[in-house]
Amino acid sequence: MSTQQAFWLDNRHDREAGESGAGRYAETLFANLGEFEGTWGDIAPVSFACAAWRVATPPISSPGLVRWHRRVLSVSCVRNTWDGSLTAGVTLVSPLPDALQTTRTWWRDRGWQGWPEVFGQFVEPAQQDLAKVPYARATLLVDAPLPLEGLPAAPDDPDDHLVDTAHRALTVMVAGLNELLTPIITQLESAP
Incomplete structure (x- = not known):
């Protein structure tokens, strides 16, 4: 493969x-x-x-x-x-669209995270992680x-x-x- x-x-x-x-x-x-x-x-x-x-x-x-x-x-x-x-x-995992990457003003130091990876696989964020930081996937x-x-x-x-x-x-x-x-x-x- x-x-x-x-x-x-x-x-x-x-x-x-x-x-x-x-x-x-x-x-x-x-x-x-x-x-x-x-x-x-x-x-x-x-x-x-x-x-x-x-x-x-x-x-x-x-x-x-x-x-x-x-x-x-x-x-x-x-x-x-x-x-x-x-x-x-x-449904495919994708990077954030360009409209969200041209400026990070929306980011506002909140610690935004993208797709978590475990051993190279994209996974849903764990509940404990969702309680701490926001995710934009x-x-x-x-x-x-x-x-x-x-x-x-x-x-x-x-x-x-x-x-x-x-x-x-x-x-x-x-x-x-x-x-x-x-x-x-x-x-x-x-x-x-």
């Missing part, structure tokens, strides 16, 4: 964490078949892909098969209700369509190659998200 890559599949951890030899994601898929209700046999691949994504990410899987860069706080993939396309919603919200090319058709039922089809859907979605977000994360990481 490149240090700037936005998303990746952690297949090695998935294989090692599984109890049945099929991998943890396969086990989680079958334990969460309700997520796929209404997607079986659907000729449009989006609803199935979104269900596969939900099962591969927190809170259903933690850690999930899909992993992401430290600047990614949350990500969702949903079916657009307007045209049925695939839409990603991503900027985020960047990205809502964007993902390409449908390459998404597999939904299986007819859970016994119809569910694991392979879900994994292919995740691979396509991760590639689309990387194409979209890796340049943004690279820019954020190189910002002073």
Whole structure:
């Protein structure tokens, strides 16, 4: 994994964490078949892909098969209700906007803090810290369509190659998200 890559599949951890030899994601898929209700046999691949994504990410899987860069706080993939396309919603840790950095008069010696980091990961400030100093934590919200090319058709039922089809859907979605977000994360990481 490149240090700037936005998303990746952690297949090695998935294989090692599984109890049945099929991998943890396969086990989680079958334990969460309700997520796929209404997607079986659907000729449009989006609803199935979104269900596969939900099962591969927190809170259903933690850690999930899909992993992401430290600047990614949350990500969702949903079916657009307007045209049925695939839409990603991503929240990224961002520096303060320029309007707040050109002058620090608003700062007024109050000890303002930005995003706390623990072992290189951005985290929420602890309650004890919030009792002492104020925090201004900027985020960047990205809502964007993902390409449908390459998404597999939904299986007819859970016994119809569910694991392979879900994994292919995740691979396509991760590639689309990387194409979209890796340049943004690279820019954020190189910002002073």
